[in-house]
Amino acid sequence: MSVLVLAELDNGALSASTARIVAAASQLGPVDLLVPGPAAAADQAATIAGIAKVIHAKEVVLADGLANLLAGLAEPYTVIAAAASTTGKDVMPRLAAKLDIQPVTDIVAIEAPNRFVRPVYAGNALETVTDGQAKHVLTFRASAFRPAASGNAAPIQPLDAQIASAARFIAAHRTQSDIPDLSTAQIVVGGGVSVGSAEGFKLVEQLGHVLGAAIGATRAAVDAGYAPNDWQVGQTGKIIAPDLYIAVGISGALQHLAGIQGAKKIIAINTDPEAPIVKIADLALIGDLFEILPQLTAELEKSGLKR
Amino acid sequence: MKILVAVKRVVDHNVRIRVRPDGSGVETNGVRMSMNPFCKHAVEAAVQLAEAGSADEVVIVSIGPKAANDVILTALAMGAHRGILVESDQSLETLVIAKLLARIVDEEQPDLVLLGKQAVDDDSNHVGQMLAALTDRPQATFASEIKLDGNALEVTREVDSGRETIALPLPAIVTADLRLNTPRNAALPMVMKARSKPLAVRPVAEFGVDLTPRLKVEQVASPPERAAGKRVNSVAELATAIAADINEMEAI
Numbered sequence: 001m002s003v004l005v006l007a008e009l010d011n012g013a014l015s016a017s018t019a020r021i022v023a024a025a026s027q028l029g030p031v032d033l034l035v036p037g038p039a040a041a042a043d044q045a046a047t048i049a050g051i052a053k054v055i056h057a058k059e060v061v062l063a064d065g066l067a068n069l070l071a072g073l074a075e076p077y078t079v080i081a082a083a084a085s086t087t088g089k090d091v092m093p094r095l096a097a098k099l100d101i102q103p104v105t106d107i108v109a110i111e112a113p114n115r116f117v118r119p120v121y122a123g124n125a126l127e128t129v130t131d132g133q134a135k136h137v138l139t140f141r142a143s144a145f146r147p148a149a150s151g152n153a154a155p156i157q158p159l160d161a162q163i164a165s166a167a168r169f170i171a172a173h174r175t176q177s178d179i180p181d182l183s184t185a186q187i188v189v190g191g192g193v194s195v196g197s198a199e200g201f202k203l204v205e206q207l208g209h210v211l212g213a214a215i216g217a218t219r220a221a222v223d224a225g226y227a228p229n230d231w232q233v234g235q236t237g238k239i240i241a242p243d244l245y246i247a248v249g250i251s252g253a254l255q256h257l258a259g260i261q262g263a264k265k266i267i268a269i270n271t272d273p274e275a276p277i278v279k280i281a282d283l284a285l286i287g288d289l290f291e292i293l294p295q296l297t298a299e300l301e302k303s304g305l306k307r
Numbered sequence: 308m309k310i311l312v313a314v315k316r317v318v319d320h321n322v323r324i325r326v327r328p329d330g331s332g333v334e335t336n337g338v339r340m341s342m343n344p345f346c347k348h349a350v351e352a353a354v355q356l357a358e359a360g361s362a363d364e365v366v367i368v369s370i371g372p373k374a375a376n377d378v379i380l381t382a383l384a385m386g387a388h389r390g391i392l393v394e395s396d397q398s399l400e401t402l403v404i405a406k407l408l409a410r411i412v413d414e415e416q417p418d419l420v421l422l423g424k425q426a427v428d429d430d431s432n433h434v435g436q437m438l439a440a441l442t443d444r445p446q447a448t449f450a451s452e453i454k455l456d457g458n459a460l461e462v463t464r465e466v467d468s469g470r471e472t473i474a475l476p477l478p479a480i481v482t483a484d485l486r487l488n489t490p491r492n493a494a495l496p497m498v499m500k501a502r503s504k505p506l507a508v509r510p511v512a513e514f515g516v517d518l519t520p521r522l523k524v525e526q527v528a529s530p531p532e533r534a535a536g537k538r539v540n541s542v543a544e545l546a547t548a549i550a551a552d553i554n555e556m557e558a559i
Contacts, residue, residue, distance in 0.1 A: 010468055053472075062473065063436065063446055087464040089432050090448050093401070097437035098559065102402040102521035105431060115525070120429050121324045125333055128525040163397055166445035170472040183467070186556060211553070232467045236429070236485060238467065243556050246549075254323075261530060262345065265552060267545070282536035284392070285545045298547035305553055 001029035006066070006082040007037070007045055008142070011063075011174065012059070014041045016184040018140035019048050019150070022139040025081045026050035026148065027110050032077070033154075036060040037067060039167060049149040057159040065165035071193040072161060074099060076137070080266065084139040084239075085183070094176040097280050103137040104129060109263075122235040122258035143183055143241035143262050156262050175228040179205075182231065185214030188242040190233055193220040194249030194271070194289065201226050203293040204248055208262040210300045216240065218256050233237060234259035249289045252277025269293075308362045308477075310353040311417035313408055313438075314346040314382055316375040317428040333428075346421025348483040349384075352453055352492040353421050354386035361455050362419075368411050370404055372396050376506065380404050383501035384493035390504065393513035397518060401429075403438030406516045412442050417478065419460070421470035424449050424482040424508040433518040435482035445475045 005023045008015040014035070025031050028050040035042040042056035054074065060066050065174060070091070074080055080095065082088035084106045096103035109117040114131045116138070182188065187212065191204040201217070210214045217227035219234055233240055235255040241262025246267045250256060257276065260266065269292055270282035278284045318324060319339040327334050342350075356362040365387040369375045372394065379390035393407055412420060420442075425432035432448075439446035451470065452463035460475045465484050475481075493501070511518065539545045 007400055009501060018533075042537035054482065060444075063448070064439070067440065086449060086464075088448070089437065093431075093433035093436035094440040097402060102400050103433065104522065105433065119530070121318070122427065122430065125326050126530055128528070130523040130525055131521070132523065133521050134393055137334065167447065167476040168475060170474055172469065172471045173463075174469040182384065187346075187553070211549070212428050217487070228469060229465050229486070230467060235427075236425075244549075244552055251316070253433075266536075269545075279535055280533040282546070283548055285539050285542070292545075295542040296328060296546055298548075299542060300549060303546065303550045307326050307548060 001079040002076060003035055003079040003081060004070070004077040005030045005031050005033050007033050007035040007041070007068060008083045008085055008087065009035070009037045009041060011042065012038050014044045014145070016181050017085065018045065018148035020142040020145045020184065021081065021083045022048050022050050023148035024107070024110065024145040025079065028079050028113055030260050030301070034070065034073065036066065036141055042160070046156055047150045049152045051152055051154040054154050054156045055101055055159050056156050057161060060163050061167040062167045063090040063094055064167060065163045066091040067098060069161060070095045070164045071098050079136045079141060080139060081138040084141045087140040092139050099135065099137065100133055101133055101137045103139070104131050105139040107138055107140045122255055124254070124258070132252050141239055143307045145238055175230050178213065179208060180214040181232070181237050182214040182216055183240060185240070185242050187211050187213035187244045188216050188240055189246045189248060190215045190218070190250055191217035191221055191227065191248050192218045192224070192250035193224055195221060195226060198226050200290070203290070207297045210297055210305065213246070216285050218250055218253065238289040246282070247277050248293065250277050251275045252280070308418045309366065309415065309551045310327060310362045311354060311366050311368060311412065311415055312346070312349050312382065312387065312421045313420070313422045314350060314367055314369050314378050315343040315376045315423070315426045316340050317426055318369050318370065320344050320427050321527045326527055326529045330528055332524070332527045338477070340374065340377070342381050343345055343423050343426045344541065345425055345483055345485070346471045347351065347490040348485060348487045349423050350382045350385050351421045352386060352483060353489065356455060357386065364536045366391065368393065368408065369400065370395060370511070373553065379506060380501050381493070382542060383398050383436065383504045383506070384499070385491055390506040392428060392508045393511050393514070394508055395518070399518060399523065400520050401433035402433050402521065403516060403518055405434050407440055407514055408434065408438050409441040410514045410516065412438070419477060419481045420479070422482045424484050435480050436540065440478040440479070444480050446480045447473055447475055447485045448482045450481050451484050453487070488500040
């Protein structure tokens, strides 16, 4: 069974989730990795364990182009896979329909080479499906898999395909920051609508900074304009699985809980002892976040954490 | 310009779902059903384009049991012009749905097809992209802003790294995200009026699409429950616990 994986790129650089998708996909067979981006990303990709070959193509960013690129390469592969990211979600169903395949997406566990577990109803149920098709188109949820090791030196095969898109890229509006990537971070500090303002979110960010954590936000906080949309955690935002999630002023709406189900440990800071998130948290401190956060940040700074 | 909007009838998003004890699926008998929230944003976007004079006709299509008439009526009450129900009592995979929609697109030749980005039952997030492939049209998924400029669309999409803007020539396929707009609640006179708008009911067999599922659902289970944890009473205690957690993490 041979596998073709589409690398996850972020602004031309290889994303941390690529090594996780490769780890998942290499359970199904040797992996060839397609990197449609800069040569440096292909070089970096070649070091990921489990990769037989890197296929390096010119940068292609839009779904119709990427689906065409993958369709052109698909023939010899049994499995074509990508991350369940906004790119994977954009491209893989389009590719699947072109190949007349029913895809299996958002996979969180592999039970057999053609049997997969995926969440439905915002993670309130887990569905196990067997895919009896001759070829499989899959997306994996990066946060559900551990990253593959590095140290490989896979050969890089350049691909000289010219891929056109009917759609045209105009502009990216990126959130500039040096904080860790939310979907693969080990620690995440999330803020809810009770944080009250973009200014209030600075307190959340300060705590995050001390912990070397990524910053998350609920949909309500994003809708209110307190945080950018790419911080949104939940059914329609990012699905995260950090070792530690600190939920600040978050009540725990179903769609937010859907996004943090994979967190190993949850700490809640909330005024309401009856909040749903307090009930599922491993540890909770009841009180006013505006008093607690500055004190907590100061205490942790004092303790000299090495992050 | 003609706009086609596909809508799905799903378990109402406020209902706390229950997995059937035999693992055969999620209980839908006697459960409140309504229009998938993302589809509502797609309908609202289409109706706004019609109100702005950019679109002459908004056609709603739903694929499902007879009861899916309800969600078409909801869309007609929001301001859409006519509806098509492709009636099927069978549960259909997303590839089949996309193939059926592609037939409707062939017949109707819409300039723009709007869909919700995903349905809140199977959470697949497939159909818009698949329909775009089958009709060979460009796509913009996760749209949070749509601007129509002559024969081109400018769509801002919500992506993992923030937002991005792309241009699409028409005809095109766009899937709606939550921040695209605020869907209206239709006033009673509009609800009454919706009943007199044309609604064609067509059996799924008429389309000659193979409905056989490709995937076998082995079981549906509840996720493991989280046990309740404990309380700490002071910031100092919390800081100590967090520091201990982090030391443990670093040790692994």
